[in-house]
Each structure stands twice: as structure tokens, then as C-alpha cells.
Amino acid sequence: MIQRPRGTRDLLPPDSRLWQGVEDAAREVFSAFGAEEIRTPVFEATELFVRSVGDTTDIVHKEMYTFPDRKGRSLTLRPENTAGVARAWIENRLHDRSHPLRLYYIGPMFRYERMQAGRYRQFAQIGLEILGADTPLADAEVLLALAEFLARLGFDDLVIHLNNLGDPEDRERYTAVIRETLSPQRSSLCADCQRRLDENPLRVLDCKVPRCQELAAAVPAIDDVASAASRDHVNAVEEQLRRLGVAHVRAPRLVRGLDYYLRTVFEVVSPRLGANTVLCGGGRYDRLISDLGGPVVPGVGFAIGEDRLVEVLPEAFRSRALASPRLYLVPLGTAAAARSLELARDWVRAGVPVELEVSGRSLKAALRRADKDGLAFVAILGDDELQAGVVSLRDLARGEQERVAVAGVPAWWQGRQA
Numbered sequence: 001m002i003q004r005p006r007g008t009r010d011l012l013p014p015d016s017r018l019w020q021g022v023e024d025a026a027r028e029v030f031s032a033f034g035a036e037e038i039r040t041p042v043f044e045a046t047e048l049f050v051r052s053v054g055d056t057t058d059i060v061h062k063e064m065y066t067f068p069d070r071k072g073r074s075l076t077l078r079p080e081n082t083a084g085v086a087r088a089w090i091e092n093r094l095h096d097r098s099h100p101l102r103l104y105y106i107g108p109m110f111r112y113e114r115m116q117a118g119r120y121r122q123f124a125q126i127g128l129e130i131l132g133a134d135t136p137l138a139d140a141e142v143l144l145a146l147a148e149f150l151a152r153l154g155f156d157d158l159v160i161h162l163n164n165l166g167d168p169e170d171r172e173r174y175t176a177v178i179r180e181t182l183s184p185q186r187s188s189l190c191a192d193c194q195r196r197l198d199e200n201p202l203r204v205l206d207c208k209v210p211r212c213q214e215l216a217a218a219v220p221a222i223d224d225v226a227s228a229a230s231r232d233h234v235n236a237v238e239e240q241l242r243r244l245g246v247a248h249v250r251a252p253r254l255v256r257g258l259d260y261y262l263r264t265v266f267e268v269v270s271p272r273l274g275a276n277t278v279l280c281g282g283g284r285y286d287r288l289i290s291d292l293g294g295p296v297v298p299g300v301g302f303a304i305g306e307d308r309l310v311e312v313l314p315e316a317f318r319s320r321a322l323a324s325p326r327l328y329l330v331p332l333g334t335a336a337a338a339r340s341l342e343l344a345r346d347w348v349r350a351g352v353p354v355e356l357e358v359s360g361r362s363l364k365a366a367l368r369r370a371d372k373d374g375l376a377f378v379a380i381l382g383d384d385e386l387q388a389g390v391v392s393l394r395d396l397a398r399g400e401q402e403r404v405a406v407a408g409v410p411a412w413w414q415g416r417q418a
């Protein structure tokens with residue numbers, strides 16, 4: 001038997017309803033903040049990610065699905081989507097439009113991850129970016145949209161962890177501070193961090209190995225070393241979050257696994273997923289587009305891990321999303337069956353979701369099935385009903401049955417859904 005590749009999943013009903021519910025909420029909330037959807041390719045030139053995400057990051061170093069196409073060009077399945085959005089900005093000359101532009105995306109990303117809980121090799125991200133504004137207000141708006149989206153899903157226990165990563169000019173100074181602090185302990189760091197200390201010391205702060213985290217605690221906060229302008233910026237973002245009552249804390253050693261961030265960086269962790277499992281990550285990336293050869297366009301945004309989000313969805317949202325009321329139309333006999341599709345068509349057109357019994361079940365078998373599958377409303381169409389131009393509508397939960405004219409079914413349905 002052929003099996004799906006490791007780290008991938010089949011999303012089956014009814015779980016797929018949870019994903020739809022989450023995505024509907026994202027579209028609603030983000031478009032209410034003036035964002036529009038962008039869809040970029042699932043694969044891009046490998047160089048895009050090497051140059052944006054950074055060639056010493058874990059993602060580029062060991063997690064990309066990279067392959068030559070038939071003409072030998074190196075392509076990579078996107079491990080994240082901010083780089084693709086930046087590339088699209090440059091290529092489509094979005095700079096010529098009035099900006100800022102608020103863009104959101106929903107789609108699959110690919111990383112060759114070691115298998116562990118909450119990590120998949122194909123996973124979905126929901127992201128929002130504001131491109132073309134460099135103010136703290138833009139950062140705060142992105143965070144507000146994030147908080148509103150999470151509140152729409154019913155979360156009330158999520159906290160934004162926020163840090164100042166400083167400006168790129170501060171990076172060298174800070175890198176030297178990290179090396180100075182950690183070099184004496186070099187041999188106690190994990191093998192990856194020993195390499196990171198040479199190649200990209202900032203990444204050591206991101207290591208999930210407990211011993212590395214202990215040692216990293218001795219490194220001064222980036223904020224202490226960062227430029228005054230970057231500090232003012234992030235403080236202003238924080239001030240806005242305070243005004244809005246958006247739950248947040250300062251996390252002085254928070255860095256993200258991608259090289260393009262500067263100034264504001266943030267993460268959302270769920271108490272239900274454990275401290276190392278991040279639900280959402282984001283930040284400001286004012287040099288990304290210019291580093292890729294485009295104009296200077298500041299940007300700020302985030303990506304939410306949809307797989308993890310669905311895992312910890314609050315119960316109320318979950319049960320609402322899983323509920324899928326339909327009218328189960330059961331025709332009894334050949335004449336009724338012949339008429340049934342017309343009824344289904346008319347009711348669907350009038351906004352009634354219909355599930356037609358197409359397997360020819362008897363009334364008894366159909367009612368057993370309705371009970372088993374939670375189809376609480378059944379429309380029975382026998383010869384009698386057919387003659388009279390009615391259906392017998394049964395409400396299984398209330399144990400009631402009544403005959404309703406075929407044309408009256410939509411009104412009956414709407415009454416039951418209120």
C-alpha cells in the first residue's frame with residue numbers, strides 16, 4: 001500500500017470543517033482591517049530563500065525541500081511566505097500602487113523537520129503583512145489584527161511575547177557580545193550552537209536545548225545594546241498594546257529563526273502547547289525587499305501555524321465549526337426519487353443545505369442513519385406526500401413531525417436554525 005510521505009497529513013471531514021472555520025475567520029478579520037489576499041507560488045527559486053531567510057538559518061541549512069527541475073534550475077518548496085510576498089512586490093511593481101498594502105495569505109509551507117509533536121513537513125500558515133509603512137502604529141495594527149483574530153476564535157489565554165531585535169547596524173555589536181559571553185562555555189553548548197556561535201550567534205538564543213537556554217540567559221538583552229531609535233520604536237508599539245489591552249510581555253532574549261527581522265519581533269505561545277511550541281511568529285523586516293534587489297519598502301507581519309492553532313482551538317468555536325446542520329431528504333419509492341433532485345435543487349437555491357438519500361434506504365434504515373450521523377432534520381417524501389405536494393418534516397431532537405408544503409420548507413428550516 002502506498003502511504004503518504006512522513007510528516008504530511010490527510011485532512012478529513014469533519015476535521016476539515018475546523019480548518020474552514022479558522023480560515024473563514026481569518027479572511028473576515030483581516031479583510032475588516034483592510035487586507036486583501038495574495039497567493040504566490042508554492043515553489044520559488046531556491047536563491048530567494050537563501051537570500052531572505054538567511055543561509056545560516058536552520059531552515060535554509062537543513063530544512064528545505066530543494067530540487068532541480070527538468071532544466072536543472074534549483075527550486076524550493078516554500079518554507080515560509082514572507083519571502084514570496086517580497087518577491088511578488090518587486091516583480092509586480094506593487095511599489096507603484098498607493099501603499100501601505102495590507103496582504104494576507106493562507107496556504108501550505110514545507111520544511112524537512114525532524115519528526116516531533118506539532119511539527120509537520122507540510123503545514124499551513126496564515127499570515128498578514130503590512131508593506132510600505134515603517135511606523136510603530138503599523139506594528140501595533142498588525143498585532144491588533146492578530147489579537148482580534150485569536151479573540152474571534154475564542155482564545156483568552158494567549159500572550160504576545162515581544163522583543164526589540166535592534167537595527168542591522170546593532171547586530172555586529174550584539175553578535176560580539178554573544179560570542180564574548182558564550183565562548184568560554186563553548187564546549188557545553190550543543191553541536192548546533194557551537195556552529196551557530198561561529199556562523200550566526202543570534203541563533204544560539206533561539207536554541208530549544210535546555211542547557212543552551214541556561215547558558216544564553218547570561219547574554220545581555222539585545223535591547224540594552226540596540227540603537228535608541230529601535231528602542232523608541234518598540235516601546236511605542238508596546239505603549240499601543242497597553243492602550244488596547246492586548247496581552248503581551250517583554251521577552252528580552254526572543255529572536256526568530258529567520259534573518260530578515262529587525263526592531264519588533266514577537267511570538268505567541270499557547271499554555272496548552274508547551275513553552276517551546278510557538279503558535280505564531282512575526283516581526284518587522286524593513287530591509288528584506290531592498291536586500292532582494294527591490295526598492296526600500298518597510299514591512300511588518302506574522303505567520304500563524306494553522307495546524308497548531310487547530311489543535312488548541314477553544315471548545316466553543318470547535319463545536320460551532322463542527323456542527324453542520326443539513327436537511328436529510330428521504331424519498332420513498334421510484335416516483336418520489338424521481339422528484340427528489342428537483343426539491344433538493346429548489347431548497348438549496350433557497351439556502352437550505354440538503355443531503356439527499358441516494359442509496360435507496362428504507363425509512364427505517366434512513367432514520368437509523370440519521371440518528372447515527374446526527375442528521376437531526378429529516379424530510380420524508382412518500383407517495384402520499386408526493387400526491388399532496390408536501391413533505392413530512394421530522395425534528396429528531398424534539399421528536400416532532402409535521403407536513404409542510406414543499407414551498408414552505410425553506411421557511412420551516414430557517415425557523416429551526418434561529
Ligand code: AMP
Binds near residue numbers: 111122123256
Ligand atoms: P516561522 O515561519 O518559523 O516564524 O513559523 C511561524 C509559525 O508556523 C510557527 O509559530 C508555527 O506555529 C508554524 N510552524 C513552523 N514550522 C512548522 C512545522 N514544521 N509544523 C507545523 N507548524 C509549523
